[in-house]
Amino acid sequence: MKNIITALDLQGQTELIVNKAVEMADKFGASLHLVHVVAPVGTYIATNLVDPLAGMETALLPNELDLIETHKNIANEKLDKIEVQLKSGEVIRKVLFGLVEDEVVNYATEAGADMIVIGTHQHSGLSRLLNGETSVRILHEAQIPILVIPTVEHK
Template structure:
C-alpha cells in the first residue's frame, strides 16, 4: 500500500487519528497524507452596513473567499505543526476546499491510496442526524478500506 490518507477535522482528537494513521503507514511502509477540507460556508458578500441615524459603520461582512482563505491558512499552519513531530519525508499535508466527503474520496483516488483513516465523534440522536457523520458518508462512497478511529467528543 503506497499511500494512506488521514482525513482530519483538526478538532480535539486529531492527534489520536494521526497517531493511528502513522502507525498504519509505518506498518505498511506507506506515505501518509494528512488532509483537511475547508467547506464553503455560504454566499457572503463584502458589505459595509451603515447605521442611517448615526452614519457609523456597524459591521463588515467579509467576502466568503476571504473567509475560506483564512480557514485554509489556519488549517495549513495546524497541519504543518502536526507534521513537524512526524518522520521527515514520510508525511504530506494538503488543505482542500469543497464538500468534505467528495474532496477526501477524490484525493484518495488521485493518490491511488490503499486506505483512508478517519475519526468518528460518536454523536447520537439529533446531533448525529444534523452532522451527518462524515466518516459514514466516506465509508459508503470510497472503494478502498476505511479505518474509523473512535474519538470521544468533549462536552
C-alpha cells in the same frame, strides 16, 4: 500499501487519529497524506443547491473568499505543527476546499490511496441524524478500505 490518506478535521482528538495513521503508514512503509477540507460557508453553497427563489446558481461573496482563505491558512499552520512532531516516512499535506466527503474520496482516488484513516465523533442519535456523519458518508462513497477511529468529544 503505498498511500494512506488521513482525513483530519483538526479539532478535538486529531492526535489520536494521526498517531494511528502514522502507525499504519510505518507498518506498511506507506506515504502518509494529511488531508484537511475547508467546507463552504452557507446552506446553499454547502449543499450545492440552486436558490429556488432566484433561479441562479450560488456564488461565493468576496468576504466569503477571505474567510475561506483564512481557514486554509489556519489549517496549514495546524498541519505544520502536526508534521513537525511526526517521526514517519514521507508525509504529504493537502488542504482542500469543498464538501468533506467528496473531497476526501476524490483525493484518495487521485492519490491512488490504499486506505483512508478517519475519526468519528460519537454524537447523539439526533445530532447524527441532523448533521449526517462525515465518516459514514465517506464509508459509503470510498472504494478502498477505511479505518475509522472512534473519538470521544469532551463537553
